[in-house]
Amino acid sequence: MTDQMDSQKARASEWFRSLRDQIVAAFEGLEDNHVEGPFADQAAGRFEVTDTKRSSADGSDAGGGLMSVMRGGRVFEKVGVNISTVYGELGDRAQGAMAARKGIPGMKDDPRFWASGISLVAHMQNPHCPAVHMNTRMFWTPHAWWFGGGSDLNPCLEYAEDTAHFHAVQKEHCDRHDAAHYPRLKAWADEYFYIPHRNRARGVGGIFLDDHNTGDWEADFDFIQDVGKAFLPAFVPLTEKRRVQIFGDAEKDAQLVHRGLYAEYNLVYDRGTKFGLETGHDANAVLMSLPPMAKWI
Template identity: 80%
Template structure:
């Protein structure tokens, strides 16, 4: 990670925060549109799902305002069994544990002397009604400290019943958007996702991958922001294409059982290894928003 001039970057922060809100609005509208057009299957006769939107708030240790966001969750829809689309913009000072982790992992020893931070982003996890329609995760974010700034994010597909064609289609969209910025990005960030979303205690990946990147700072904020925007733009065509293909596939009790077992694997990863979960809980963000990624039902064998 390149360390740029640690300027306040207020204009850049505002632009990034506004973009994550725009992306959130587009995704929410598209997902509600999928609900409206679902006219087949066992859930077609129930009302189309809609998002419940709740403001979230982060409070500093001294009781002062430290930012917040929106938690948007849809439960029990025609297509989505549970989907959350969260945005947040938070700021303040990192606690001792987070300071030490940042200093060690990011190579920023100055965090102990000046532990201020600012972070904004969008985080999405969708768990589907039809076991043939894969779950999905996506997030993009910007992080700033007085010592460095960077972007991170990605998206990955998590089917319980795998289809090679779906995997290829999802990855093709990711690659096309990465290639707009560098031919090196897709192979590098795909390999990073394969490593990051691996579950050591199970000896397997949690899904069929995608892309993942962190600490992304070339020193050119405009270029890095443009890339992060394209990662966000890639999500809807990549995921809704697969969803349209699979959402009417007939399924039975065995398929649903396989889905619940796979969700247990997903929950294990998010609670044990996921950086975003750990950071959110350690910095005092709304626990319900942080744990939004957990499935509504899961099973362990």
Template identity: 80%
Template structure:
């Protein structure tokens, strides 16, 4: 039983997700400015359009919201979104039952309050040699339990073994100081979670993922989720910088569009975050920010 409202812990987590968002948005805009060669160099440097999002509550009361930051048609990024949110209220009966069944939480019907905060990022690139990427981290609280979740995974349409190795190595470097057992466990979890059963394949080359993480030591768990967030830029930016000027063909672009179809299928059919966001009344545009600007099915 959680005996504290964890006001300070919630505030610290929400502030961290906001700071991480600001750091990533700034780094991506610098990347856009530095793209001065290649087929997209003539485009205006991309900038994020920022809008506030809200969560609808059943009774019209304040239920939180966040910021949706989306860049479209940039030199490097065809579409990238970096969203943060802090939402709260009461879980509907269906969500209560699902949470009780999946997490084994008792008492949800008697006190169905919840609070959740996090960051969610998806980047779809102009150059098909540059990999798409996803990252999210979050904290969830109820009066009965709290936990952290999230991760990061790479989604190239044209795979390069050295890029995959770099992405995974950076994740491991950030996890090992917490516990050397974390990386192999979270890699396996990502391989299982980011899998598309109806296609019998993974949606990308994996990464790390965890959910329902609560060791009982909030500070230690928060430090772990922070390092998962800190790993993102050093894991991803070098790959983008290496591939963004690589020439591509129409066949390469076609492969990118087909791969994006896989990404869309996964997010619409299987992703738990998409389902939770829509079922709890969060801004639909923010929830579906992850979808690519263009995709193709064969």
């Protein structure tokens, strides 16, 4: 059983790396192909890739990953595509990690964990282009394993047809597995990506899932792969359509204010941010989701 799970962990980690490579290539392709419209006279952006490390309390190897960030491109003002595979004991980071392991059955007696995933956040140059978030992950303990993640669209200037397209692609990929998935995961995203102190959602939603374990690892792995595969066809056509639109000061101001909402959510409520910081992962990688510029009224 241990050999089987080790193989499954390796396959999951390899998939997240493969998805990362596909997205990085697609985004650099968007940069190269943007030859007219705002920012087309700038140099095409390229990702800077940095190794990241997770530190353990005793200094032993605890995994790491790749942080890939593009700044100041033609299309993307800042975009990060991170992957990581980390492991160790959730109890080795004092009180913060103790909080992270709350609610995980059996962790008090055996706090070992392994986690792998991909996390992406894109902030765009043109305010007509929506910002976007996507992540998928696998989490393992000696007592259980599960998948989680999703994606959501965060436009500052909303277009109903863009929202409809993004959701339609998510639904198509969910329906390949179970027609009940999309409505449930859409409702979950609406609840999860909500900013209580602002009494509003941070965007126009998407899908979100956590603790996904039907008992059939292969089926669940196929599903989380389709969640990742939905991202590019859901997002890229919107960027291709909106990146050429002209904008003015009012649109740019709306973008900066909306980014303030995004930053508030990620710093106050996002589970991934809290988990990454509490368990000792590279702080720059954890916080790469923050926008390069934002504004508060």
